[in-house]
Amino acid sequence: MPGADGSLNVQVSPAITGRSIIRDGALVRDEWTWIDDDAPLPVLTRARDVLVSSARWRRDRAALLTRGGRVGVRLQTDELAASIADDVGHLALIEIHVHKFVDGRFYTTARLLRMRHGFTGELRATGDVLPDQLFFMRRCGFDSFELRQDKRVETALRALESFSVVYQGAEDQAPLYRRRALG
Amino acid sequence: MYRYDAHDQQLVNERVAQFRDQVRRRLSGEISENEFKPLRLQNGLYMQLHAYMLRVAIPYGLLSTAQLRALALIARRYDRGYAHWSTRQNVQYNWPKLEDVPDILAELAAVEMHAIQTSGNCIRNTTADHLAGVARDELEDPRPYCEIIRQWSTFHPEFAFLPRKFKIAVTGSSSDRAAVRVHDIGLRIVEDPDGPGARGFEILVGGGLGRTPRIARRVRDFLPRRHLLSYLEAILRVYNQYGRRDNKYKARIKILVDALGVDEFRRQVEEEWEHIRDSALELTDEELARVSGFFASPAYEALESSDAMIQGWALGSDRAFGRWVAANTRLHKQPGYSVVMISCKARGKAPGDITADQMDGVAEIADAHGFGQVVVTHEQNLVLPDIKSSELHAVWRKLEALELAEPNVGRATDIIACPGLDYCNLANARSIPVAQEISESIDDYDYLHDLGELTLNISGCINACGHHHVGNIGILGIDKQGEEFYQLMLGGDAGEDAALGKIVGPAFQRDAIAGAVRTVLDLYLARRESADERFVDYYRRVGAKPFKELLYARS
Amino acid sequence: MTQQMVTGAATADGRPIYMKRDHTWTDRLADGHVTLDQDELARMLQSARGDEFVVCDPYVIEVLVDRARPQPASLREKIRASGGPTIAIAS
Secondary structure (H helix, E strand, O other): OOOOOOOOHHHOOHHHHOOEEEEOOEEEEOOEEEOOOOOOOOOOOOOOEEEEEHHHHHHOHHHHHHOOOOEEEEEEOOOOHHHOHHHHHHOOEEEEEEOOOOOOHHHHHHHHHHHHOOOOOEEEEEEOOOHHHHHHHHHOOOOEEOOOOOOOHHHHHHHOOOOOOOOOOOOOOOOHHHHHOOO | OOOOOHHHHHHHHHHHHHHHHHHHHHHHOOOOHHHHHHHHHOOOEEEOOOOEEEEEEOHHHEEEHHHHHHHHHHHHHHOOOEEEEOOOOOEEEOOOOHHHHHHHHHHHHHOOOEOOOOOOOOEOOOEEOOOOOOOOOEOOOOHHHHHHHHHHHOOOOOOOOOOOOEOEEEEOEOOOOOOHHHOOEEEEEEEOOOOOOOEEEEEEEOOEOOOOOEOOEEEEEEEEHHHHHHHHHHHHHHHHHHOOOOOHHHOOHHHHHHHHOHHHHHHHHHHHHHHHOOOOOOOOHHHHHHHHHOOOOOOOOOOOOOHHHHHHHHHOOOHHHHHHHHHHEEEOOOOOEEEEEEOOOOOOOOOOEEEHHHHHHHHHHHHHHOOOEEEEOOOOOEEEEEEEHHHHHHHHHHHHHOOOOOOOOOOOOOOEEOOHHHOOOOOOOOOHHHHHHHHHHOOOHHHHHHHOOOOEEEEOOOOOOOOHHHOOEEEEEEEEOOEEEEEEEEOOEOOOOOEOOEEOOOOEEOOOHHHHHHHHHHHHHHHOOOOOOOHHHHHHHHOOHHHHHHHOOOO | OEEEEEEEEEOOOOOEEEEOOOOOEEOOHHHOOOEOOHHHHHHHHHHHHOOOOOEEEEEEEEEEEEOOEEEEOOHHHHHHHOOOOOOOOOO
């Protein structure tokens, strides 16, 4: 069934969408299927794990929760952590679409989702995702990244290892002054 | 002073490697200039009018002589033999080549320095009172806190892409020499009003100059010091989420404080802070002790007070030395010692510029007569913090030989000036030639000293890097149909009585601005109540009216 | 009369450079290509923007042509073209 833009997104399997995700230091095939806001929810055999917008999530929450597969929500840069805070327990994936890499609101969104709202699922960055910001993103709680298409995966994997020392606490480590004290 | 351990060193070494890789990718075409720009800016690398400009961080202005010599070496090997002290206690090189910058950073890393976050929309170098550790009116040395803030803010993953740049200043004295009220966050070390002996911070937020000058608003009267980082993080988190990003001229935190009102802003910060105040962000006594230990006083000799001797020299028959003592030394907390202020404002020279040979010469003096430390001031001068008063004459002689003994610190010719249109990509008008012309027009030292304490600040555009709003006399260069004009402001003050200067009237042409300044100075001298009434006091008493009348009488 | 040319900062060291008729670059403003043709300027600018190995942030400037010698119209561009600040540098 054609989507709003005429694409056959509902029938497209992950293998065909070809989204590649950096996760745990490697490039892996994405298992999630994006569903446009006005496309019908696919049956489970077509797509098990579906990713929707926050608007779709709010509209079709009951149907999404009862269809059997896992549910993920995509936030835009201007959708801050508070907008999804009450729902994080239902979600296996939160994807933040980075509108422009210099708009750093999403770093706080990520940290608050993790430390304040207790989100333990996969936190993914997509959109204007460039190698040189991945290190910061991971420290803020992101664990998967869809690199902007024109960027090199090798550079990204290298950039993730830029620093072996960090001063301040974040979602990965306690502040250095608390670790220094341990020797 | 703070010394790197293996962690600190590893971090700056890895930064050099990271930036080397970024430059390589830029030069190979893997990243575009638009993508490279924020990366190079976060490393202090600007594109200016004639060349790249590299701004190197000098945390809270403090340098060892080894570091100062390294800065001299970089000036010779990679630049044109000189450098420029910035108005935020940093140093700038005006002519580096892109491919050399990774090597310059490696030279810096070898002496425990870097250029991290000296530009970009991130937390910048934390500045401090340049008399920290030696001032008589100091409650507590602010530098340990500055170093703790430096480490917290360095590559803070959440705050690398803020709405706009973010500047923090700290003072531990009653006299505010750090201009804390015109910073995004100003911290004043104060006693706990409820528990004498306990120290903490008064928190001021939303000060700043630029297009929308603001004096900071008080957000908290007292914050126990162990909560320093959690409170800063709460402020930054509120700002990062709600600061404007649609218009760079409305993106500073002062605009958010304006929009919310200080009470609502405070409420949001406190609400955020309640969540994190008892987290791992709470400073440990061990860390405070570890960092404070680096700033312990050096091994002073037990000496008699030298105050009377200094007073005698200042008024003595050796007028050249006496003038220098009066203007360029400050009383030290330790009996028998003095603070020497080195003027980088020689008459007719570019304010804040220093040659590599001068840097080496200052390092030699600091080693021979002090404890191997030099401080950069936000007024673009240097400080030798610990000089035995009995050696002042010898130090003065050596500074004279280096052409660094201009007796004008804190006086009208100690002009703060941004690089202006001579170097800067953003400027609308030149600053340096105006500063030169004004300093050359005040060619009589008796007149200069008669004028007494006075600040004169020049910016070449509205971004206000020359802090013109807070000069007792402020000059702002503007462009009127391709011609340089200069607005004159009076009454600004960066200190504890912080005030923004007011424009006195229509702007002056390039060839008239120095004369207008002279008119202002002459009027003040003629009409002040006594020599004790400083320029800014006189202005506060009489206002702009007499100045206006005289300045615009003939037109 | 006022004409225009394309300038930018050299990627290698940030020095001002000027586009020639053949879309290569010169350090000398006098050797840069001067034109009134807006279509040609647009082509020059587009070409310059695709030339990031050589130039950063290219833009159009106004020049006054006097006896076949172009002079920058603005003070800013005069200072740029002069190769350094208008004041003596520290030495």
